[in-house]
Amino acid sequence: MAVCLSAPDRPDQVRQFAAATEMARARRNGVVEAASDALSMWRGPETMETAAMTRPVLRPQWFGVPAGMRQGFISVALAAFASLGLFGALAGQFMTRELDIHDRVLTSAVVFAAFGTAAASQVVSA
Known part of the structure; x- marks a missing residue:
């Protein structure tokens, strides 16, 4: 899409100029919002307690059969x-x-x- 640098004369040029400036404004606003969000996440307080953030211990679980059913299961x-x-x-x-x-x-x-x-x-x- 070509963007004219001088004042637009025709209605289609006006639409192109408006679309180009709107896209640039949206891109600039998006970058500013992303930077603001990153700064607030980096500098903001932690909302969860650290004790709740511990990872569970994962170990292999061995299958088992209850003692009452073991004989029938094995056969x-x-x-x-x-x-x-x-x-x-x-x-x-x-x-x-x-x-x-x-x-x-x-x-x-x-x-x-x-x-x-x-x-x-x-x-x-x-």
């Missing part, structure tokens, strides 16, 4: 792990030999879907 977890492992080990051979599907991507996708479903069900049920 179900072992059975699920064993059956899913057996499925993962035999699914590829079963699809290749019995179903005559020789696509490794497809057999891998079936095994991945089984493990993904198991992982998703644990996330959803938690």
Whole structure:
């Protein structure tokens, strides 16, 4: 946008001159407001107490099962792990030999879907 330095003669020049001066004024006011805000934040008093600003101690939390449920949980977890492992080990051979599907991507996708479903069900049920 061209800005004329002399007094504008035509109405479109007047509009351009007014728009340019308004933009310069807004830019100047924005810089002044930002500097004023920064100064007031730097020099202003702290509004929070320092004791409330301490950071919490973050440590890994180990999962636990209540003592009354531990025996049932362990047996179900072992059975699920064993059956899913057996499925993962035999699914590829079963699809290749019995179903005559020789696509490794497809057999891998079936095994991945089984493990993904198991992982998703644990996330959803938690």
